[in-house]
Amino acid sequence: MKTLKFRNNDEMPAFGLGTWKSADGEVYNAVKTAIKSGYRHIDCAAAYGNEKEVGRALNELFEEGVVSREDVWITSKLWSNMHAKEDVLIALKQTLSDLQLEYLDLYLIHWPIAQKKEIPFVSSVEHFISLEELPNEVTWEGMENGVELGLVKHIGVSNFGPKALEQLISNSKIKPEMNQIEAHPYYQQNDMVAFCKAYNIHVTAYAPLGSGDRAAKFKAENEPKLLQDPVILDIAASKNVTAGQILISWALHRETSVIPKSVNPGRIAQNFESQAIELSETDMNKIAALDKNYRFLTGEHWVYEGSPYTLESIWA
Secondary structure (H helix, E strand, C coil): CCEEECCCCCEEECECEECCCCCCCCHHHHHHHHHHHCCCEEECCHHHCCHHHHHHHHHHHHHHCCCCHHHCEEEEEECHHHCCHHHHHHHHHHHHHHHCCCCEEEEEECCCCEECCCCCCCCCHHHEECCCCCCHHHHHHHHHHHHHCCCEEEEEEECCCHHHHHHHHHCCCCCCCEEEEECECCECCHHHHHHHHHCCCEEEEECCCCCCCCCHHHCCCCCCCHHHCHHHHHHHHHHCCCHHHHHHHHHHHCCCEECCECCCHHHHHHHHHHHHCCCCHHHHHHHHCCCCCCCCCCCHHHCCCCCCCCHHHHHC
16 A cells, blocks of 8 residues: 655555545445455545544444554545634534544645635625635644644645645744645646645645536536546556546556545445556556646635635635
8 A cells, every 4th residue: 555654754545535525324334345445544524514424434443443543544624614723623623523533644724715604605705704814824823733732643735726835834833744636637737746745745636536426516518527538448448447446546656645535335445456556657658648737626616706716816
């Protein structure tokens, strides 16, 4: 199993299970199946609305002796309505309670966007708080407090562009150690990956298979289908594996973490087996040529007329 080494020599399994879009009644079985299949990395978030069920599965696995807490890497994320410094620990402690854990291995700021505490999900411009009023650096101080109290071992971000990351790096005691971003052959983010590497920040790739099961409101008409790409299918056929397995293997060959989501037991096992697939330099070059600079998750759901946030500022 490939791992990514952190600054204190902790090692995170590069391959993990994503839980975004996993519904109540499904994520419990998915986590139990995944851990029993060999997974040792589970990616969570408060905004996914399923951490209590994930926690129930983890607690049972620990009690059954399938794994110990120290055997697994658990990541979660701070939602945008808890960005005030004093609210970060409240949110972190709630996540720990829901997951039935004493600490997280990794905690991420989910988006570089702040919103009002009483608003779980924005639906109008009045729900936002500008970064002038509540900078990411203030939120980060709350994240650092979580480390100092032993509630989380490592901290990082998600969906941050280079400008926002540089501001955190320049104004922090504890430097970010992870940036979780959309990354796949149609949106390879080579510059962002190189930027993170230069600052000793790891990258986790989400939507590695194109996130075809996301809600219709997040989809564009006639968007490309990554799992049906002829080059990917050709490489998969040559190795007698699936397109999805090639996409997972590609992410691991780039020395990034990757967190494909599934609640299907067969697919969970199949995804795990992707770690053993070897891609040649020729394979990697063919896939490199597929880059379309195409985001499946554009961030447009954050953009409202008169908002302090634009697509350009979110991804800057």
